[in-house]
Amino acid sequence: MRYVIIGGDAAGMSAAMQIKREGTQDDHIVTIEKGDYYSYGQCGLPYVISGDVSSTDDVIAKPVEEFRQKHGIDARTRHEVTAVDPNAKTVSGIHLDTNEPFEIEYDKLLIATGVSPVLPNWDGIDLDGIHSMKTIPDTDQIMTDLQAHQPETVTIVGGGFIGLEIAENMREIGKHVRLIQAGSQLMNPLDYDMAELLHDEAKKHGIELIFNEFVQRFEGNDRVEKVITDQGEYSTDQAIVNIGVKPNTTFLNTDVFNLNDQGAIIIDDYMQTNVAHVYAAGDCAVDFNRVKQQNDFVPLGTTANKQGMIAGLNMTDQPKAFQGIVGTSILKFFDLDVARTGLSEKEAESLGFDYAVSQIKTNAVAGYYDKQPLHLKLVYEKDSRRLLGGQAVGTTGADKRIDVLATALYHNMTTVELLDLDLAYAPPYNGVWDPVQQAAKKTL
Structure with missing residues (x-):
C-alpha cells in the first residue's frame, strides 16, 4: 500500500506512526513537508524569547532523520505540494531547493497541512x-x-x-x-x-x-x-503580527474538495473527505463540536494529534470515529491561568440557546491554608440545566476546574450532576466544596 501524507507535524506524523504500527512491512509511507522541520511543539515557541525554553531546537520532538532511519518513513523536506489529482491519484508540486517538479502516486492520501498566520x-x-x-x-x-x-x-x-x-x-x-x-x-x-x-x-x-x-x-x-x-x-x-490563522488548503481544487467558509477541509467522523481514498486531519480540517452539534474550526495541537492517530487507523482499515471537541483551552498570562471550555455566554446567545449564568469569585484552595483567588463562570441551559460551557481565571487551579468541566461537557452533564462528582480535597488543593460545585449550587 502506498500512503502519502502532506504535512510533517502533529497530525501528519501521528498518522504516519500509526500506519507504521498497524500496517504491513510492504507498506510505503511518504511524508511531504514544505519546511525544514518535522514534529515540533509550536506552542513552546513564544517561551524561547524569554529563555524559559532555551532554544527552538528544544521544541523538536523528533528530528526528521529519526523518521527516516529508525522508522523507515520516506520523509521529505522542502517539498511544496501545489496540486492533488484524485483521478490519477497523484500529488504534485515543487522541490523548493532545486525548483524541480515532483509527482507521487498514492493509494491513500492524508492532507495534514496545518495553518498559516493571516497577514x-x-x-x-x-x-x-x-x-x-x-x-x-x-x-x-x-x-x-x-x-x-x-x-x-x-x-x-x-x-x-x-x-x-x-x-x-x-x-x-x-x-x-x-x-x-x-x-x-x-x-x-x-x-x-x-x-x-x-x-x-x-x-x-x-x-x-x-x-x-x-x-x-x-x-x-x-x-x-x-x-x-x-x-x-x-x-x-x-x-509582531498575530491576528489569526488560515488553513493551508489553497492548493486544493474547490470544485473537487469540500471546504467550509474558512477554507478548512470538511471531513466525516472517520477523517474521510468527500473524495475517495483522501483523508484530512489537524488544523487544516474541521472539528465536530459536541456542544454546538456542528462542525467547528478550532486549530489546536491536542486535536491535531488525536485526529492524526485516528486518520492512521482508518487508513489501515481499522475504523475508529473521532468523538469531537468541546473547545477546551488554557493560557498562562503572567500570574494568571486563563482557561475555558464549551460555549461562552456570547456564543450561547448567538447560537440561540435559552441560557443562564452562574458566576463566582472564590478561593482555589482552602481559605485558611492560602489565598488564591479564582473567578469561575458556568453557562448552562435554563430549563434542563445542561452545562454549556465554563471559564476560569485565577492564580492557580484553573486547569483542574476546566478539565472537570470539559469532561462534564463531553458526557452532556447538568449542573445538578456536577454536585455529585467525587472531587479531590485537601487544604493545599481545594476546599471541601470545589469551586465548580460552588458555582453549580447557584444554579439550583
Whole structure:
C-alpha cells in the first residue's frame, strides 16, 4: 500500500506512526513537508524569547532523520505540494531547493497541512522588523532581530493566545510592549467580564493596551518605525503580527474538495473527505463540536494529534470515529491561568440557546491554608440545566476546574450532576466544596 501524507507535524506524523504500527512491512509511507522541520511543539515557541525554553531546537520532538532511519518513513523536506489529482491519484508540486517538479502516486492520501498566520496586505508589511510567529524559522528570525537591533519598543498586533504569550515573554526581557487589538477585549473566546481580568493583569505588568483601533499600515525607512491605525500613530522598533490563522488548503481544487467558509477541509467522523481514498486531519480540517452539534474550526495541537492517530487507523482499515471537541483551552498570562471550555455566554446567545449564568469569585484552595483567588463562570441551559460551557481565571487551579468541566461537557452533564462528582480535597488543593460545585449550587 502506498500512503502519502502532506504535512510533517502533529497530525501528519501521528498518522504516519500509526500506519507504521498497524500496517504491513510492504507498506510505503511518504511524508511531504514544505519546511525544514518535522514534529515540533509550536506552542513552546513564544517561551524561547524569554529563555524559559532555551532554544527552538528544544521544541523538536523528533528530528526528521529519526523518521527516516529508525522508522523507515520516506520523509521529505522542502517539498511544496501545489496540486492533488484524485483521478490519477497523484500529488504534485515543487522541490523548493532545486525548483524541480515532483509527482507521487498514492493509494491513500492524508492532507495534514496545518495553518498559516493571516497577514493582511497592509502597506509596509514587508519592512524589516515586522514578523509573525508560527514556525521555528519565524522564531529564529525574531530572536536574530532582537539580538541585532535591540528594540526597546515592541508592538504586537493581535490579542489572542500567541499575541499574549509573546507580550508576556517580551516583558520578561525588559521590552516596552504595546498591544493593539481591533476589538474591545483580549482573548475573544472569553466573555468580556472575564477578559477584564486579563486587562488588569496586562496593565499591572506594564503592557500598553490599545483597543478598538484598526492597523492601516506600517511606516519606516527600510525598517519599521511607526504603526499607523485608523485613530493614531505609534512609534515602534519591532512589530509582531498575530491576528489569526488560515488553513493551508489553497492548493486544493474547490470544485473537487469540500471546504467550509474558512477554507478548512470538511471531513466525516472517520477523517474521510468527500473524495475517495483522501483523508484530512489537524488544523487544516474541521472539528465536530459536541456542544454546538456542528462542525467547528478550532486549530489546536491536542486535536491535531488525536485526529492524526485516528486518520492512521482508518487508513489501515481499522475504523475508529473521532468523538469531537468541546473547545477546551488554557493560557498562562503572567500570574494568571486563563482557561475555558464549551460555549461562552456570547456564543450561547448567538447560537440561540435559552441560557443562564452562574458566576463566582472564590478561593482555589482552602481559605485558611492560602489565598488564591479564582473567578469561575458556568453557562448552562435554563430549563434542563445542561452545562454549556465554563471559564476560569485565577492564580492557580484553573486547569483542574476546566478539565472537570470539559469532561462534564463531553458526557452532556447538568449542573445538578456536577454536585455529585467525587472531587479531590485537601487544604493545599481545594476546599471541601470545589469551586465548580460552588458555582453549580447557584444554579439550583
